[in-house]
Amino acid sequence: MSDLFSRAGLEAGAPAGTSAGTDAAPGGPGPARPLADRLRPRTLDEVAGQEHLVGPDGALTRLLSGGAPGSLVFWGPPGTGKTTVARLLAGATSLDFVAASAIFTGVADLKKLFDEARVRRRAGRGTLLFVDEIHRFNRAQQDGFLPVMEDGTVTLVGATTENPSFELNGALLSRSRVLVFRALDATALGDLLARAEATEGRVLPLTPEAREALAGMADGDGRALLNLAEDVWRAARPGEVLDAARLVAVVQRRAPLYDKGQDGHYNLVSALHKAVRGSDPDAALYYLARMLDAGEDRLFLARRIVRMASEDIGMADPQALVVANAAKDTFDFLGSPEGELAIAQAVVYLATAPKSNAVYTAFKAAMALARHHGSVLPPKAILNAPTKVMKREGYGEGYRYDHDEPDAFSGQNYWPDAIGRQSLYRPTERGFERDVARRMAWWDARRKDRDAP
Known part of the structure; x- marks a missing residue:
């Protein structure tokens, strides 16, 4: 996760006119350093795209103005500067920078790092321990950081692409401050491309539309953008200018940032569900397309749509559940891909349907009532009496068969005496539930007439 992006200009990079092919690695002839490495910021105020953290009034800037910032958790997508900022933070606080990755580091490795930090501390030097992918450590391993954080042996900076609220334990989070890194927006990506062109001394051979497509392929990842730019320079023939279609063929489109089992998955499915609930078919289709494009399991989406039909449309349009199941x-x-159109049709149907969560709310209330009162007996009148003993006990006595009653409605009591009649389902005045509400009001009036002296 070596991240990198600075504002447009030359102050932090190689002189203009220096090409990737001639910028050798430090120490003598060798493979050219990647463009992303050559454009790495040298000070915190050069970092672009994270002004809310390192700008004049940024959160990290404020923390540094008060002295040592303490332990931190950097949360954000790849290519947004987490590693770079950690390195620069170590320099700004005169701490020795030590990096580790949770993927390759075991308990024995951590103990060695802690021992080395203790030696530095006795020599009067502090340690900033940067742990990449810190969420990959299990809970017990995360607990291992607590003693060295508490006694000041290390200042921990953990980086994660996953939501720390879910992936890091409470004890570690309580001793750290979470700083959120944002995916680079169009302005930051544009500045990064301008800086790359200035450093290379040549412009990217792209049409304006292709340039915009290149930024879209990066998906907010600065490192990915620079890697794609290098691919374009390598692949373009002399005098050739690539349009958007040719660009896709040359660089091969990078998959969108999306992990079907992690945070991106839950963010987008939440956005899809809320767009449907909020009756915005256009936004719902957009988030559906995002998930389909990223390779989401189509049957997962179909199941979620069935859930929406019951949870958010309910009796306002009972046909919504039929449509959702038909799409599946x-x-x-x-x-x-043909079957995906049916899923899209169901999403639009649900987003444009009248909404009601009355059944959902009533069901939760019924479950709570059932748990609270336990196994109370229903009224004996509505119980079957298959034996003489049960008949003698009054089972089934006084039951009125509704189909034999006027208007096929008896109005008798079906609730246990220990609870009494309750009102759980309250239909709205939207869609089909308007008719249901009128029907229920009529039944309530008949019950009152029957119960009157």
Whole structure:
């Protein structure tokens, strides 16, 4: 996760006119240093795209103005500067920078790092321990950091692409401050491309549309953008200017940032669900397309849509559940990509349907009532009486068969005496539930007439 991006200009990079092919690695002839490494910021105020952290009024700037910032957790997508900022932070606080990765570091390695930090501390030097992918350590391993954080042996800076609230234990989080790194926006990506062109001394051979497409392929990742730019310079023939279609063929499109089992997955499915609930079919289709494009399991999406039909549309449009299940069956029958259109149709139907969570709310209330009162007996009148003993006990006595009653409604009591009649389902005045509400109001009036002296 060596991250890198600075504002447009030459002050932190190689002189203009120096090409990737001639910028050898330090120490003599050898392979050219990657463009991303050559453009790495040298001071915190050169870092672009994270002004909310390192700008004049940024959170990290404020922490540094008060002295040592303490232990931190950097949370954000790849290519947003987490490693670079950690290195620069060590320099700004005169701490020795030590890097480790949770992927390759075991308990024995950590103990060795801690022992070395103790030696530095006795010599009067502090240690900034940067741990990449810190969320990959299990809970017990995370606990191992607590003693050396508390006694000041190390200042811990952990980097994670996953939500620390879910992936890091509470004890570690309580001793750290979480700083959120944002994916680079169009302005930051544009500045980064301008800086790359200034450093290379040549412009990217792209049409304006292709340049915009290149930034989109980077998906907010500065390192990925610079790698793609290098690919363009290598692949373009002399005098050739690539349009968007040719660009895709040359660099091969980078997959969107999305992990089906992690934070990106939950963020997008939440956005899809809320867009449907909020009756915005356009936004719902957009988030559906994002997930489909990233390779999300189509049947997962179909199951989620069935859930939306019950949870958010409910009795306001009972047909929504039928449509959602039909979309799932259609995808099962047609497969991809044809079956995806049925999923899209269901999303639009649900987003444009009248909304009601009355059934959802009533069901939760019914579950709570059932748990609270336990196994109380229903009224004996509505119990079956298959034996003489049960008949003698009054089972089934006084039951009124609704179909034999006027308007097929008896109005008798179905609630246990220990609870009494409750009102759980309250239909809205939206969609089909308007009719249901009128029907229930009529039944309530008949019950009152029947109970009157």
